[in-house]
Amino acid sequence: MSGETDVLDTASQWLGDGRKVALGTVIKTWGSAPRQAGSQIAVRDDGAFVGSVSGGCIEGAVIEEAIAAMADGKVRTLEFGVSDETAWSVGLACGGRVEIFVEPVH
Amino acid sequence: MKIETLKAINNARHAGRAIVRATDLATGEDVLIEPGADASPLGEAAAGAARADTSGPAAIEGRSWFLSVFNPPLELVIVGAVHIAQPLVRMAQEAGYAVRIVDPRTAFATAARFPGTDISHDYPDEALAKQPLGKRSAIVFLSHDPKIDDPGLVAALKSDCFYIGTLGSKKTQAARQARMKQEGFGEDVLARMHGPAGLDIGARSPAEIAVSILAEMTLVLRGAKVKA
Numbered sequence: 001m002s003g004e005t006d007v008l009d010t011a012s013q014w015l016g017d018g019r020k021v022a023l024g025t026v027i028k029t030w031g032s033a034p035r036q037a038g039s040q041i042a043v044r045d046d047g048a049f050v051g052s053v054s055g056g057c058i059e060g061a062v063i064e065e066a067i068a069a070m071a072d073g074k075v076r077t078l079e080f081g082v083s084d085e086t087a088w089s090v091g092l093a094c095g096g097r098v099e100i101f102v103e104p105v106h
Numbered sequence: 107m108k109i110e111t112l113k114a115i116n117n118a119r120h121a122g123r124a125i126v127r128a129t130d131l132a133t134g135e136d137v138l139i140e141p142g143a144d145a146s147p148l149g150e151a152a153a154g155a156a157r158a159d160t161s162g163p164a165a166i167e168g169r170s171w172f173l174s175v176f177n178p179p180l181e182l183v184i185v186g187a188v189h190i191a192q193p194l195v196r197m198a199q200e201a202g203y204a205v206r207i208v209d210p211r212t213a214f215a216t217a218a219r220f221p222g223t224d225i226s227h228d229y230p231d232e233a234l235a236k237q238p239l240g241k242r243s244a245i246v247f248l249s250h251d252p253k254i255d256d257p258g259l260v261a262a263l264k265s266d267c268f269y270i271g272t273l274g275s276k277k278t279q280a281a282r283q284a285r286m287k288q289e290g291f292g293e294d295v296l297a298r299m300h301g302p303a304g305l306d307i308g309a310r311s312p313a314e315i316a317v318s319i320l321a322e323m324t325l326v327l328r329g330a331k332v333k334a
Contacts, residue, residue, distance in 0.1 A: 012116055015109055023107060027131065027163060027172045038161025038174050075134035101172060103134050105107045 007051035011042035011105060020045035022066035022104045026053050030081070033096035045070055053100050054080075065102050075103040107136065114138055115176055122178040126152035128164070128171045179204045180242050180327070185230045185258045186249030187215035190273070194246070194316035195223050201320060203244070208233045210254060230258025234265070244269035244323050246303055250278075256285060263295050269326045271303030271319055300326070 011021050024041040026033070034055035041051040041059065043066035053062055058080045065078055081097030111127070115138065118125040128148055129136040139149055141156035148171065151164040155173040164171045182198045184191045187209040195205050206224040209215035215225045226233040239245060245262045247255040250273065262270045263286065272282060279301040286296055304318030305325065 008112060008116055008119070012112055015112070025129075025172070025174065036161075037163075037172075075131075077131060101129070101131060103107050103129075105109060105112055 007040045007042045010050045014042070014044050015105060020070040020104070020106075022069045022102060024053050024062045024066055025101045025103075026098055027077070027101045028099035029096060030098075031096035033098045035098075041066075043067065054098060058098070058100070062100055062102065066104075069102050069104045073104055073106065075101065077101050107134070111136060111138065119176050119178070124156050124178060125176050126156055127174040127176070128152055129174065131163075131170050131172055178242065180244070181206070181240070182323070183208060183230075183234070183239065183243060183245040185209065185245065185247045185255060186251075186273075187211070187219065187225070188248050188250070190248055190312040190315050190319075192219065193313040194319060195220060197316050197320050198323075201324070206233075206237075208258065209249065230254065231261050234258060234261040239265035239267040241266050241268060243267040244271070244327075246271040246273070246319060248273045248303075250274065252282070252285065255282075259286060259299075260289055263291055263298065269323045270299050271322065272299050272301035273303050274301060276302065 011023065014021050022043050024043065026035050026037050026039045029037060035053055039053055041049055041053050041062060043049045043063050045067065047063055047067065049059065049063055052059060062078065065076060069076060078100045079097065080100070115125060115127060124141050126139045126141055127136055128139060137148070139152040141153040144152065147166050151166060152173055155162060155175050156177060159175060159177055161173055161175045164173050180203045182203040182205045184194060184205065185208045187207050191207060195207070198205050206226060207215050207220055208226045208228065208230045210227050210229050212227055215227060217225065228236070239262060245267055247259060249255050259272070272279065274282065282301065283296055300322060303322065304315060305322045307318050307321070309315045309318040
């Protein structure tokens, strides 16, 4: 594909290399969220990633959960926002809220 | 997601076929749906999401789904392999467009000037007959030469492409409008031509003009929320 580094092509390439991979997808947004629903991130077992699910505010937390999903093989839905108790560490500076679906690829 | 599902999505995307993945958010279970080929409520919802080019949630028969839309890439056809075309190719590719250049002048449309870009040396009417414009296509006319631009413009005005940009001064635009009127196009069709192409941001250099053209394409595609 042309343009920006393709998330799903890279995920496929990593799997071909014998690595573990999980995907994060923005499934819901409220207020001014930086990335629209459907935006994706692919995470490799060593924490390398392509794509984005926010303006960089929550990627760190999503990567941690993605690595956990690779380990236990389970999907999870994460919610981030200013009202969240984790707001101080990984809140969205824009004041928006997002829900991220994280799933291992296997 | 299963590896096979990822492969199937990538295969569809590389083949230029639209595909929607419906994921049950409770279980991670998923279905791939070809828009228009599935008459179930979920299939209909997927087709609607693909038409709107918008991924989003869908509650169907008590299950909570997320519909991920993978539409074929947007396309930009550039008529006239002039200097402005060089930065416009790169910027449009970065914005997710599949780009092709059409210019019968072989001295302009060279692989050296446009590395890795799809180049046609046909006249635009022939090039567009071989590979027609669709709803996800934009076309810009940069050649400054009516002999080259006009046959393509006629084809573009008959198509349902989302953006038609024409470079040139207001005087050039008026002359172009008059020629297209003679071809039999009504005012409503002629109004689809954006000329001079690009938003008025005071662009001077070829790269700045490319920014203004890509900005106008984006505005037309995504809907005008700001008043110019």
